[in-house]
Amino acid sequence: MSALQPSSGKSQAAPATTYDVVVVGAGFAGMYMLHRLRGLGFSVRVYEQGGDVGGTWYWNRYPGARCDVESMQYSYSFSDELQQEWDWSERYAPQPEILKYANHVADRFKLRSDIQLNTRVDRAVFDESANCWDVTTADGKRVNAKYVVLATGCLSNARMPDIKGLSEFKGKVYHTGHWPHEAVDFTGLRVGVIGTGSSAIQSVPVIAEQASQLTVFQRTPNFSIPARNAALTPEEREAFRAKYPEIRRFAREEARNGIYTDMPDRGALDDGDNERRSKYEARWARGGLTFMSVYNNLAIDKAANDTAADFVRQKIAEIVKDPETAKLLQPNNHPIGSKRICIDTDYFATFNRPNVKLVDIRSNPIEQISANAVRAGGKDYEVDALVLATGFDAMTGSVAKIDIRGRNGLTLNQKWAEGPKTYLGLMSAGFPNLFIITGPGSPSVLSNMIVSIEQHVDWIADCLAYMRNSGVDAMEARKEAEDKWVAHVNEVAHATLYPQANSWYMGANIPGKPQIFMPYIGGVGVYRQICNEVAANGYEGFAMEAAEERQKAAVS
């Protein structure tokens, strides 16, 4: 039975409806959170700003969009029937198929009745006297909830570049993270793509096939590995399914990034040149993100990393016919893997097409956009349509858009002004009963997101059940535990090469954003163990007190 049933009839000032839990977002995190909480008998309302479920996969509809984690692994594991019955068509599922899967899950588990679409949460204020959250949606409606769970996604706040004259452009402007629902046809058009991250690297080869002329404006080249995408045969799917118990266990408990793969037993410099080259060749031929798992020290030893980076640079030189273009496409200002490695289908080869041109805007920055051209280095590149593949305000951007006020009226944005501070990525001191799924301070974007989502959802669901069973009605990260965790996250990151890149992991893509390495790089297996131990030790590091005691626990 629900701890708090939806109720009405309160005073005019108070919200009319009360839920146990408000969940913000109906992507993979929000949907599974709803499923778990319902199973425990909590009353739940999920608010989703999009017109349907699916989160990232609802918004990112750009040409060529697909997941860079293999479909058989980028899928829920909580229901064996689901994973046995759903047929993925390709090694890497295209966006429409992942969205179809999200919709299938919503229908199969009858989630829709508790999900309110087209509804943004604008504000959440913790009412210290009533120990609950007062949540306001964009339509001005307010509800009460004992708990709020932010399932807002890490790459959901698309970032428009601040380029002079952009609003003067007369053609259509698209952002990859906000792609229209209707088909976009570039046939016969001169298209400009700004940005060369994962989204551009996936979309450029597809757009090049339609456009009469494609101009790619590149500030920083990226490392990319061939996807080697292919249709999955029924035999391949069956082989995977038969091994699911071990594959899922390994992904949760042993893999650093939540992906099943063979683990390296040595460092790159432990092998001679020929042996090393043949291992890189084998991974290149196999394709995919696990390229970086060939050796165990690529993320921590620059000399080892250089061997992998040199290998990929060499591959680019072999693929791209024009030496000048090849040189521009070779990344040279960050270790391989310190920015999210990209996975492509014919990205580099696309620059051999006569209708594709690469413009280096590192040495000749974009000066302005006019009605029909992008001007860089004093030269006008005429375009009919513009694709902005300029990324996201990652990890904190979507949380920051909500006006969240905790104890003493402190806003989460004020608290995080110098960088996000959380305990385990799950809660932030001063914000009782507010949980974050895959937030900063957790492995999150460094992992197979669905593995991390399921772990967080299960932990939060178990925690809420524990609180209810123990008669505890508020929970909050202790500041000391949070400070220690933030220091640990930082220390582990700085033992790697990751902070050497100006990446969105560091907040470096957003002017003025504090430069802090946001995700926890200790690995999903290690992290899961820490979370489990914290729970087993009576939620160590969290204050779980009676209402009167909590009111005294001021957070400095």
Ligand code: N01
């Ligand atoms: O965004 P990005 P993304 N003028 O931030 C450039 C996931 N993802 O959408 O590097 C000119 O990586 C910017 O240049 P620079 C994945 O985790 C996954 O591509 O700042 N250029 C960069 O080249 C990924 O990492 C999948 O110098 C500007 C690009 O825009 C994450 O999402 C697919 C600019 C932004 O690259 C983000 O990827 C897609 C400006 N003003 C995405 N501002 C898969 O699963 C920015 N840039 C396969």
